[in-house]
Amino acid sequence: MALSPAAGRLSAHEIADEPYYRAVGDEVEIFAASYACRLPVMLKGPTGCGKTRFVEHMAWRLGRPLVTVAAHEDLTAADLAGRFLLAPEGTVWHDGPLTTAVREGAICYLDEIVEARQDTTVVIHPLTDARRALPLEKKGELVAAHPDFQLTISYNPGYQSAVKDLKESTKQRFVAIEFDYPEPSVEAEIVAREAGAEPELARSLVEVGLRSRNLRGRGLAEGASTRMLIHAAKLVGGGAALDAAIRAAIVLPITDEPDMREALGAAIAATLPQALRLQ
Ligand SMILES: Nc1ncnc2c1ncn2[C@@H]1O[C@H](COP(=O)(O)OP(=O)(O)OP(=O)(O)O)[C@@H](O)[C@H]1O
Ligand SMILES: [Mg+2]
Numbered sequence: 001m002a003l004s005p006a007a008g009r010l011s012a013h014e015i016a017d018e019p020y021y022r023a024v025g026d027e028v029e030i031f032a033a034s035y036a037c038r039l040p041v042m043l044k045g046p047t048g049c050g051k052t053r054f055v056e057h058m059a060w061r062l063g064r065p066l067v068t069v070a071a072h073e074d075l076t077a078a079d080l081a082g083r084f085l086l087a088p089e090g091t092v093w094h095d096g097p098l099t100t101a102v103r104e105g106a107i108c109y110l111d112e113i114v115e116a117r118q119d120t121t122v123v124i125h126p127l128t129d130a131r132r133a134l135p136l137e138k139k140g141e142l143v144a145a146h147p148d149f150q151l152t153i154s155y156n157p158g159y160q161s162a163v164k165d166l167k168e169s170t171k172q173r174f175v176a177i178e179f180d181y182p183e184p185s186v187e188a189e190i191v192a193r194e195a196g197a198e199p200e201l202a203r204s205l206v207e208v209g210l211r212s213r214n215l216r217g218r219g220l221a222e223g224a225s226t227r228m229l230i231h232a233a234k235l236v237g238g239g240a241a242l243d244a245a246i247r248a249a250i251v252l253p254i255t256d257e258p259d260m261r262e263a264l265g266a267a268i269a270a271t272l273p274q275a276l277r278l279q
Helices: 005-011 027-036 051-062 077-081 097-104 119-124 184-195 199-214 226-237 242-254 258-269 272-276
Strands: 041-044 066-070 082-087 090-095 107-111 133-136 141-144 150-155 175-178
Touching (some): 027 041, 027 175, 066 097, 077 097, 077 119, 090 097, 097 107, 184 199, 184 226, 199 226, 199 242, 199 258, 226 242, 242 258, 242 272
Parallel strands (some): 041 175, 066 107, 107 150
Antiparallel strands (some): 082 090, 133 141
């Protein structure tokens, strides 16, 4: 059977192999229950704690294609919904990624939605209440959502200024799942698995992560994420010395302040003698 053009568009978004995701609480059950009744979901939590990996895993688990849009400050409603573009035969409508997901029944993941222009909320509101429809004003079309369509957004309350916060009327449409860095033994398991690192090394790096997180709000906007710990473990796997790997993957990216680098370095050094014995 020939694929329809739409099926062709979405096949690129299908997730064939299971993305590794280590559940930390009841997030898998809550997301599955939300999806079962097509409720929109908001993933809240700091950077690098597994939100993107989780949504990839859930899309795979639920057998739905995943359309991801990374929001940025210039992202407009037209970037999501679509626009007319000039073509040799005149102007031709091009669906945006959200419209594609709505028509074809994908999970659409809008990453850091609060960064986008305010007009984007206008398009997501009717999609996230009982209407489940996407108005394409310029085209004069109201697209009813495919029964399998679902919207997931990520939102990091810590980083937003009041001006950029989501509106109450937006927030209150979503089921929320809160993410944080997992408890040390679980985080070590993740770091070891993702970086192919020895458990001992992973545990030491998690200790480094904990130290850095203690400086959160005391000069550091955020401590080292699980992502950073994985990077450090990969550098060690690639031949770097542990202290050099920590400096390159954690200390230097996380702050530009010399004083803070020193404080962080000292906090980390306190964990290192034991860790260095691994080398
Ligand atoms: N629970 C977990 N299971 C498996 N891998 C995880 C988990 N948590 C974090 N990771 C690892 O950490 C990396 C960073 O996670 P991810 O990209 O999902 O973060 P994020 O929360 O989406 O961050 P951001 O807000 O910056 O987009 C992943 O690539 C994965 O390797
Ligand atoms: Mg992400």
